[in-house]
Amino acid sequence: MCLCLPTNRACPATIAALHDEAAYAARRFGTDVSLLILDSCDDRTRAEHSRTVAALPPTPRVTVHHLSEQSQRDFLHRAIERAGLPEPERLLHLMVPTAVSYGACTNRAFLLATALGCRSVHRRDSDSTYQLHNDEPVFPIQHELPWLGRPATEAAAGVTRTDVDPDLIHRPVSLAGASFIGELSVDIGEIRRLDESVYHDVVSLWAPGGWPLERKRQLVEESFRGAGTAPFSGDQSTLTRVDPMRVDMCNIAFDHAVYDRIPLPPATDTIGSDYFLLHLIHDAGLPGILHNRHIENFHTPERRTDTGFPAYQRRFVKFLLSMLYFHHVYDRMAAAGDQLLDDQQRVRPEAITGLLRESTLLDRAENTWRLDRIDVSYRKLGGRYADFADRIAEERDRLLDQAQRDVEDFIHLIGAWPALVRAARTTVLGHEDATE
Template identity: 75%
Template sequence: MNQAPTAPRICLALPTNRACSAALTALHAEAAYAVREFGADVRLLVLDSSDEATRAAHARVVAELPAAPGVTVHHLDEDAQRDFLRRALTGARLPDPERLLDLMLPSAVSYGACTNRAFLLAAALGCDSMHRRDSDSTYQLHAGQPVFPVHHELPWLGRPAAEATAAGVRTGLDPARADRPVSLVGASFIGALSVDIAEIRDLDEAVYHDVVGLWASADWSEERKRDLVEESFTGAGTDPFTGDLATLTVVDPMRVDMCNVAFDHAVYERVPLPPATDTIGSDYFLLHLVHDAGLPGIQHNRHIENFHTPERRTDTGFPAYQRRFVKFLLSMRYFHHVYDRMAAEGDRLLDADRHVRPGTVTALLRESTALDRAENVWRLDRVDTAYRKLGGRYAAFAEQLATDRDRLLDEAEQDIEDYARLTEAWPALVRAARTTPLAPMDG
């Protein structure tokens, strides 16, 4: 691939709430690679929500990173993030800023909210794109060298797809979309399932198929549900990287993972991610939006290696993680409706400048909140039956779930309402963020 004619400023972002010193060092090496190979100006952004001792260890790692011209590291704890958000919200002059602050920086775990903060900070740093990595993953090695995804992310992101085609990039893109910008570049992962539920499959494969199939829409055929189960959470399998393969296309959301993705600023500065708490998969919405709007992307094979940290299987971590999984299943009642409607809208999701229309997305989200909850009641019934079959701590979780049903149903609907509210406020918040400096305590 040829490199872009002008040096972009990029945000290479790592949100974390766990110890990840090795990931920080590896991310810095990827940032240096982006400067060395593409002349990029890299803002390495670490959003640190871990405990005080872990943050201190991370700060020591950051302080000891070797000097790398063109790489600027920003290590922000939650106090620094909150300070920035308050000032941006003040500049945006939006109603009920405290509620919006809660959606941007909730007290509970939110994969979407942490990435939204990265989006806003990327805007504040004047970045052309945001490149997301995770702390529970690592880069593959090939011939002794790390396989950095930024190799494919930087050359074409934000440029007309036709330029990539003219330079010889393999393409499966409809020529009618060649004038549209490359809006997403991504790959997947190899290794452990992206969702830590392999134990269910080991205990009872039939129960695993039943439970995983619950994230399908209730009206799907059994064959379609089976296909979904077979490919769910498996990423790119287990085969290691042997050589580069990249294709210009409208990227299938099932072929990209959020630990290995980059977005052009024209996408994330218009629509945020769902800020839902205690819900896995809440950070995947933009993959669907880019796909359904027919925006070009590059799908490559520099997959990241995924692993699971042990806290998800502790006595406290297990029920918390299972609750996130159940909330993900319930969220799909609403998201399937929105995805179907976005697919039907197609090109109408874009304005005359080929940018996504936030108002259209907001309207579809609000429309979905009127859906009947009966399908989600059915999902909870199926989960209850399945987990009781598994016995042990799964049966104990089913008991807990039985007392929490109404609250879960309410939360699933409220999450969508909150997302619509944030999406409506997002353009003004991004405009304010662009002129909001990072806090003085920024490292």
């Protein structure tokens, strides 16, 4: 298994905590664990992380791989070259873009896990921590590792309850996950504190434009809140088609049979770009395990600095614009159901690219309307929100173009993905730091 931490911020405590979870997994389940730290930090912060890694106690069956972004880039360059794909520079840019990309960093984890011989990826985030119960950390791996890739009929004996259609129970468990407690997953709590009505207007923009007001209100009520604030008090787990609204990417595990077939959207400067597989697994009728070992979420201060604030708000705006395309795809994936799978119960990439291509033909009027609403809402808040509205007004056409181009990039990456996965299986990581 690969326990993965992508990070672009200082997080020595998180690294140490993940090593504890890796040691628990090796001890509890007798599995080999690759703890993969994908470090996109500056040199000084990365050096601090290297000291943290060097100080970790040697642990049987646990190997720590601490890769700088350059090491990741070097590996991917070799894998892309081995795959012999056209436009290699474009692919390398989609895998290691210069801007922040939540999807791209997880795609790198998928290919690196493949190179390490892992059969599952378990992702955590650097701005979260484990809950404590009876002074012991609450590790999600307890529910993730035993059942991924195994038939749901076997997993049914190890969960609290089963809520899977009998027609789906023979399919493999493809996902295990939970949510978070604590702060909102998206750092927009200040908007709610400043003006509740503006918060409602802004958050409702991620719904399809044609939804009725009541349905939008319900979406706003449950958006970005995770599992609330109640702490862990005992295990509960359900074998089910996991609702994407009930899990978070800081607390998730995927079986390789899914990410071997389909990557995540590589969109840059867009929050939520890494949630696509959650929708795909649900809509294709692949079983998963929903549990309650929620991770504790917190926000780091850089998102509220003079430079971090507009950058983060821009990612939020791009997320809203991406919904024009992804709602179209999600609706059609839900309607397709079993047609998303081949006769071996594996996802059909060509079915997804067909839907994505359809979405690129959509009228942009709904996104123009979204930008108008954002402008009005942020100007109501005044201060730095009004300043941000000025910036967005200057970028309107560019943002509209980028939102569509992100989908086109995703289509391109899906087409290249099978060859990249095959190449990764025989590509050596290189001379990165690895400790056992």
